[in-house]
Amino acid sequence: KQEVTQIPAALSVPEGENLVLNCSFTDSAIYNLQWFRQDPGKGLTSLLLIQSSQREQTSGRLNASLDKSSGRSTLYIAASQPGDSATYLCAPLSSGSARQLTFGSGTQLTVLP
């Protein structure tokens, strides 16, 4: 059974800082890994998807890396802004017919102006 851990659980930084969110997973048999953002009381927004054959994926100020063999992914946010404040979730997609996402508990990010 896939298990996903995200560290830290919460993070508070001043505006402008670069930061790294960590995600680890136990089963390396995955199709891909997604990073999501969730604002309070809202649904999930997909930020980045890294295929199992890729090492990195970038979108604007966001960069996600994947080391499938070691079961780790990181989300790098450059030049953080107050609007980045949200909970960030990582979710590997398991191989096989079920195609299930398994979610971590998330990192709650607060960027202070």
Next chain:
Amino acid sequence: DAGITQSPRHKVTETGTPVTLRCHQTENHRYMYWYRQDPGHGLRLIHYSYGVKDTDKGEVSDGYSVSRSKTEDFLLTLESATSSQTSVYFCAISDLAASTDTQYFGPGTRLTVL
């Protein structure tokens, strides 16, 4: 944004009553999913569907049933609601591209069982 709607968005009901939540998509995606989100547990898969009338159980399926009679609609039913089913329920959809398979989520339904 992917065309996914959920109804109702909020519901308060009493223990023992049946409840049906609806997920509707306009993307013609084959896969549809129901998750619940609870503090301390994150999002957990309840049931999913891989086509019309094709469904399977997820991690926390006990007490829930689903039906999919049309591509665009996926219904989640609590036959007899319990307080432990108080949660936020999310529907998601995806296409079939495997390695590039992205799941898109609806806005959620907040269910309170008294």
